[in-house]
Amino acid sequence: MASKQRMASEATIDFEEHPFTCPYCGKETVVESPMYTILVGLADCEHCGREFLIENDVPRSLPQ
Numbered sequence: 001m002a003s004k005q006r007m008a009s010e011a012t013i014d015f016e017e018h019p020f021t022c023p024y025c026g027k028e029t030v031v032e033s034p035m036y037t038i039l040v041g042l043a044d045c046e047h048c049g050r051e052f053l054i055e056n057d058v059p060r061s062l063p064q
């Protein structure tokens with residue numbers, strides 16, 4: 001049996017870039033996710049640095 005070497009990098013995940021409008025500062029920030037649609041997740045705004053929630057591709061501010 002010939003030994004087959006598997007590359008660890010074979011299973012590379014392609015990250016989709018999702019542009020979202022920050023619910024705090026209103027600027028566009030890009031969130032990278034391997035999912036085509038972000039059902040639920042947290043992201044950091046690259047402009048104001050605040051964390052916001054994404055539900056079904058809709059950005060929402062977190063309850064303070």
Ligand SMILES: [Zn+2]
Nearest residue numbers: 022025045048
């Ligand atoms: Zn922001």
